[in-house]
Amino acid sequence: MLGGAVVFAATQDFFGAGGGKSQAHEAARRAERFDAARAWRLVRLQLSYGQRPGGSPQLRALADRLRPLLPNGRFEDLGPNEPGLRNIVGELPGRGPPILIGAHYDTQSDPVGFVGANDGAAGTAAVLELARVLRPASARDGRAVTFVLFDGEEQPKGTESQPFASSGLRGSRSFVRAHGAHSVGEMILLDYIAGRGSTFQRERASDRGLWGRLRDAAQRAGVGSVFPPGDQSELIVDDTTPFQMAGVPAIDIIDWGYPYKQGVHDTLDKLDPRVLDAVGEAVAELVRRGG
Numbered sequence: 001m002l003g004g005a006v007v008f009a010a011t012q013d014f015f016g017a018g019g020g021k022s023q024a025h026e027a028a029r030r031a032e033r034f035d036a037a038r039a040w041r042l043v044r045l046q047l048s049y050g051q052r053p054g055g056s057p058q059l060r061a062l063a064d065r066l067r068p069l070l071p072n073g074r075f076e077d078l079g080p081n082e083p084g085l086r087n088i089v090g091e092l093p094g095r096g097p098p099i100l101i102g103a104h105y106d107t108q109s110d111p112v113g114f115v116g117a118n119d120g121a122a123g124t125a126a127v128l129e130l131a132r133v134l135r136p137a138s139a140r141d142g143r144a145v146t147f148v149l150f151d152g153e154e155q156p157k158g159t160e161s162q163p164f165a166s167s168g169l170r171g172s173r174s175f176v177r178a179h180g181a182h183s184v185g186e187m188i189l190l191d192y193i194a195g196r197g198s199t200f201q202r203e204r205a206s207d208r209g210l211w212g213r214l215r216d217a218a219q220r221a222g223v224g225s226v227f228p229p230g231d232q233s234e235l236i237v238d239d240t241t242p243f244q245m246a247g248v249p250a251i252d253i254i255d256w257g258y259p260y261k262q263g264v265h266d267t268l269d270k271l272d273p274r275v276l277d278a279v280g281e282a283v284a285e286l287v288r289r290g291g
Contacts, residue, residue: 034126034133034280036273042069042125043194043276046105047117047268053109054152054170055084063088063151066105069128070147071135078152078174085151087171090131094144097185099287101145103127104153104171104191104239110160113264117271123190124149126280133284141290146184148175150239165237172239181246186210188283189240191254194276198255200227204235205244206251214251217286223278232256253279 045065046052052059063086067073070090078085088105091098103123107116115121131147134140150171159167188210192198202211218227240250260266 034129034277034284036277036280038132039122039125039129039276039280040273042128043117043121043268043271046121046124047115051109051112051114052105052107052116052120054106054154054156055082059106059151060084060086062105063149066124066128066149070131070149076175076178078170082152082170082174085170087151087175088149089175090147092131092134092137092140092145092147094137094140094142096143097183098144098146100148100184100187100243101127101130101283101287102148102150102172102187102189102239104150106151106154106171108154108262109157111264114262115264115267117266117268118192118195118258119261119266120153120191122192122194122271122276126190126193126276126283129280130284130287133280134287139284140287143287143290145287148172150175153239165241169237169239169242173242176242176246176248181243181248184243184248187240187243187248187250188214188286189238189250189252189254190279190283191238191252192256192258192261193253193279194271194273195255195258195260196270196272196275198258198272198275199225200253200255200279201229202231203238203252203254203256204231204233205240207244207249210249210251214253214282214286217289218278218282220289221278221281221285223281226275226278227282253283 049058049062073090075086105124152170155168240252243250
């Protein structure tokens with residue numbers, strides 16, 4: 001969690017520094033927490049590539065940087081009807097059908113200059129940091145976890161008048177089509193998770209049971225105020241939708257009231273690392289305790 005000494009080094013770097021068992025224990029404890037500073041740097045990395053529509057050269061270059069950050073990371077092409085688009089998938093082995101933690105890493109193609117600090121970059125950064133935190137089996141109660149960065153969530157240029165559920169969500173629809181509902185036990189989507197002042201009520205299509213477990217996890221992690229009771233008024237079509245249609249319990253962590261959504265003012269200065277940290281801590285606690 002953000003606060004106190006911020007950890008910038010990789011876990012193994014701590015143990016090479018000496019200082020006895022107590023310092024090594026403290027280093028290990030910190031290394032197992034969601035590190036907002038790491039995630040913030042990953043947001044900055046993505047924004048350095050500018051606007052990143054699905055299939056664009058800049059998104060493909062970024063993908064080459066992100067793939068090694070997921071455990072056993074690999075690309076999965078979306079198929080011949082979506083040339084140049086690819087999901088990035090990582091897996092941690094364990095018991096039971098895996099819980100899938102995902103975000104989309106592409107941006108809108110319009111308006112020109114849209115960089116998607118909250119709409120894509122923040123969620124992607126959190127998925128990558130959660131993949132680091134949850135690598136030890138002890139950090140996820142031995143549970144299997146799949147991480148997916150979805151390409152092509154946004155509609156391609158020229159299709160804005162078409163239904164979003166069929167023209168967007170290309171990466172999540174492809175994943176469900178390729179792997180089937182049986183390959184996923186539950187799904188958590190991270191979208192619009194770092195806006196300054198954001199809190200997160202249940203998105204109306206999100207599974208009530210899984211959302212309740214998330215709120216309980218947030219309370220245990222000390223960030224319960226960021227997940228107040230109640231529901232958002234909107235039912236949102238998002239990368240959760242193909243999973244829900246296939247019968248997979250899924251939740252969408254999203255602040256649809258974010259005032260800069262879908263515009264060129266969705267930039268880094270509108271985000272708060274403390275909000276990003278709170279979401280990361282809550283999800284990590286949910287997976288760590290199995291809900």
